[in-house]
Amino acid sequence: MTDLMRDEVFVAFSTYSLIVITKLMIMAPITAHYRFSRGAFANEEDVGHKPTEERKKMLRTHPDVERVCRCHLNDLENVVPFVLVGLLYALSGPELPAALLHFRIFAGSRIFHTISYIGAFPQPCRALSFLVGVAATVSMAYNVLSKVLIL
């Protein structure tokens, strides 16, 4: 094992990164579930085994599928920056409790974000969970830049 993986903060970072990346990847089977249950597909070959008259009907968009796709994209736009910024943050030597606080808040906010998005919870549920996640990432970025900076 490399030295990095003996560092507590780095291990905490790895754990929470894997949690949020797994959450991101789970959006794919959720999308598949909605595509099948709503009968809304994007590609001709995906409905190739159906009778011809049914095929055209199934090549369509559905609000629920589009919702889960937007949620997936929003995850990409937020989880990936978190992991990249978190990596630099973990390497910049923060205290373990401060680091854990950032990682837990982010992971919690994104899990709640997905639930609010897919469940169409009334606003500001989704907006707030989104903002809390952004705040955690921005706080880590600020932390790194306040320690090291070469322009």
Add this chain to the structure above:
Amino acid sequence: MTDLMRDEVFVAFSTYSLIVITKLMIMAPITAHYRFSRGAFANEEDVGHKPTEERKKMLRTHPDVERVCRCHLNDLENVVPFVLVGLLYALSGPELPAALLHFRIFAGSRIFHTISYIGAFPQPCRALSFLVGVAATVSMAYNVLSKVLIL
């Protein structure tokens, strides 16, 4: 060179990451090729040099362009998690043969995924190549978490 780049597993990780990231980035010129050959553009300024009557006709979507865009997005959704999880996996000290197996399976599955997607191969070509790639990433994530975990 840093110590990490003297580690065989890390070098293998770097090699395969660069291969799949390059594959991801190649989707951009492929999209451009389809936009030009199909005459389907998204932005007014992209058709600004054409005669006025032609412009409106070219500001449209085309199934082939949308297909390649979906393929590009699917790559983002899978290649980026692979590289992020793979980084943690490479740092967790796996055996070189096991690591190479993961990396090669993932890279192969994604190259085949792109070919199946753009070529509209009958299912389950695309679905299987997608699932094989996901399995490689999930296996690496599981491997890391089974070694180190701080919640």
Add this chain to the structure above:
Amino acid sequence: MTDLMRDEVFVAFSTYSLIVITKLMIMAPITAHYRFSRGAFANEEDVGHKPTEERKKMLRTHPDVERVCRCHLNDLENVVPFVLVGLLYALSGPELPAALLHFRIFAGSRIFHTISYIGAFPQPCRALSFLVGVAATVSMAYNVLSKVLIL
């Protein structure tokens, strides 16, 4: 602080990565701004506080919102590969001036890309800024692979 964060090239990489990731994340409030100013929302719960007759009118797409979304996605497709390739490049021990050149060109090109995209500058402004960014990323990838390679 870890040893990596004492390495000048790695600190420069961290600085520029955080700059371009921040730029990527700023696309979210810009999208929100366009959604509110153009009155074009994607989710029913986002317009839940409006009178019923207004709601349906606001659940629509708007060219300006779609433009900023395309810009956001293009950023994801380019900034994330830059950071991932740049990480490996920074670890491969380049000279500081060469590394800074790559990082600055990329950061500059992406900032100009966003301005050209949102401002709908005449082509080839956006195309060139996109290509310059890609060139910086590809050059770093080539650099790494020319030093280390295990297939």
